[in-house]
Amino acid sequence: MRYTNIFIPTTKEIPSDAVLPSHKYLLKAGFVCSTGSGLYDYLPLGKIVLDNIKNIVKNNMDKAKANEISLSFVTPLKLWEQSGRIEDMGQEMLKFKDRHQNNFVLSPTNEEAVVTVVKNRIKSYKHLPVNLYQINTKFRDEVRPRFGILRAREFLMKDAYSFSDSQECLQQQFDIMETTYKNILNEMGLKYKVVKADSGAIGGDGSLEFHIVANSGEDTIVVCMDCEFGANIETMEDIDDKLNETPYNELENINIQQKCSCGGKLVFKKGIEVGHIFQLKDKYSKALDATFLDSNGKQQHFMMGCYGMGISRIIAAAVEQNHDDKGAIWPLNLTPYKVCIIVSNGKDNTQQKVATDISNTLEKAGISNIIDDRVKERFGFKMADFELIGYPYAIVVGKNIADGKVEIVDRKTLEKSICDIDKILETVLSNFNT
Numbered sequence: 001m002r003y004t005n006i007f008i009p010t011t012k013e014i015p016s017d018a019v020l021p022s023h024k025y026l027l028k029a030g031f032v033c034s035t036g037s038g039l040y041d042y043l044p045l046g047k048i049v050l051d052n053i054k055n056i057v058k059n060n061m062d063k064a065k066a067n068e069i070s071l072s073f074v075t076p077l078k079l080w081e082q083s084g085r086i087e088d089m090g091q092e093m094l095k096f097k098d099r100h101q102n103n104f105v106l107s108p109t110n111e112e113a114v115v116t117v118v119k120n121r122i123k124s125y126k127h128l129p130v131n132l133y134q135i136n137t138k139f140r141d142e143v144r145p146r147f148g149i150l151r152a153r154e155f156l157m158k159d160a161y162s163f164s165d166s167q168e169c170l171q172q173q174f175d176i177m178e179t180t181y182k183n184i185l186n187e188m189g190l191k192y193k194v195v196k197a198d199s200g201a202i203g204g205d206g207s208l209e210f211h212i213v214a215n216s217g218e219d220t221i222v223v224c225m226d227c228e229f230g231a232n233i234e235t236m237e238d239i240d241d242k243l244n245e246t247p248y249n250e251l252e253n254i255n256i257q258q259k260c261s262c263g264g265k266l267v268f269k270k271g272i273e274v275g276h277i278f279q280l281k282d283k284y285s286k287a288l289d290a291t292f293l294d295s296n297g298k299q300q301h302f303m304m305g306c307y308g309m310g311i312s313r314i315i316a317a318a319v320e321q322n323h324d325d326k327g328a329i330w331p332l333n334l335t336p337y338k339v340c341i342i343v344s345n346g347k348d349n350t351q352q353k354v355a356t357d358i359s360n361t362l363e364k365a366g367i368s369n370i371i372d373d374r375v376k377e378r379f380g381f382k383m384a385d386f387e388l389i390g391y392p393y394a395i396v397v398g399k400n401i402a403d404g405k406v407e408i409v410d411r412k413t414l415e416k417s418i419c420d421i422d423k424i425l426e427t428v429l430s431n432f433n434t
Helices: 021-028 044-063 077-083 086-092 111-118 167-188 241-245 283-287 311-321 349-364 379-389 399-403 421-432
Strands: 032-036 039-042 074-076 095-097 103-106 130-139 154-164 192-196 205-213 219-224 230-232 266-281 291-293 299-301 303-310 339-343 369-372 393-397 405-410 416-420
Touching: 021 032, 021 311, 039 044, 044 130, 044 154, 044 167, 044 311, 074 077, 077 086, 077 103, 077 111, 077 283, 111 130, 111 154, 111 283, 111 303, 154 167, 154 311, 167 192, 167 205, 167 266, 167 303, 192 219, 192 266, 205 219, 205 311, 219 241, 266 283, 266 311, 283 303, 303 311, 339 349, 339 379, 349 369, 349 393, 349 399, 349 421, 369 379, 393 421, 399 405, 405 421, 416 421
Parallel strands: 192 230, 339 369, 339 393
Antiparallel strands: 032 039, 074 103, 095 103, 130 154, 154 303, 192 205, 205 266, 219 230, 219 266, 266 303, 291 299, 393 405, 405 416
């Protein structure tokens, strides 16, 4: 890919309400643009990152033997009346009437809809368990959308729903999804914590949240320094949940008196929730009267689990965890392009040819790259764009090509090194593995 063939509208102008790094950098670097309060369009770079996240999630869900479906974004209101959840969702649920005066909602989540899919279609325990998932648009009419795509009204979500014939089987499905979520976040290269959580309007129990650890996170979590214990402070009786309003630089100085059950020290962290899994049991299957025949020929309500992951939210969370004062620093498996090849002098045909040859070499090895072949922009401007956008590595093609060499820049450290052109692939692969 070449800069001259792709739409990357970088800008210096950002709205006054953009206070978080992810909000600022995603707008400035041309990943997204705002079309209204809490509404965002994904531009080419943002769409590539979104697809990278979707592909990682899809591959891991498929490995877990979940079945992908696609539910309607518009749901009849009567399903929510049957489940009794209209009051729970409140004004976040956007309702409307069609031309025939039938009532509908823009789906904020799909428990009711997926139960309707399974009802009368799975009739025997012999066909259980089953896990159905989708990666689809959701809408929640947030009273105060903020922080860019971290808290937007329209967002992309992976939601999955398991149906089991017993509590034991439900627990197995829940454990599989916990492991799957860990695999997903590990593959993305993100630091995270799994914490006990409140189930909120979704209901059920056995609820776990997955938090990307970032100093700017909205949620305050307690984690153990010696074991995997973690909990959202909303679930801890001895800790005031008003600490959610306390910034991290103040939280880290607060000493927690109690110890973890393992004896380890407990500390506060800030987290961005990107995943939440629940054991719903028969809450929705009872409400919508969805049953199957068990091994004794008796009708039983399905034991359900639900498993959500914020696909678009992960984009912002990744930047919150990985940035500096110059811009984003993308993890290798999320970045729009792994390498940016910068032509120092766009008017130099020899530099352009060397850049093209390097690009072809990397492409053949499966390494995504983009050539900054712009002619009118100066080298300093191109480097500033590289730092703002946050590609993991830059290869600078400049005057030293006369000696058969180029410069490699590591975005994370901004360290520069000289490399022989004929060793580019070997060097890049070596950097990827460190």
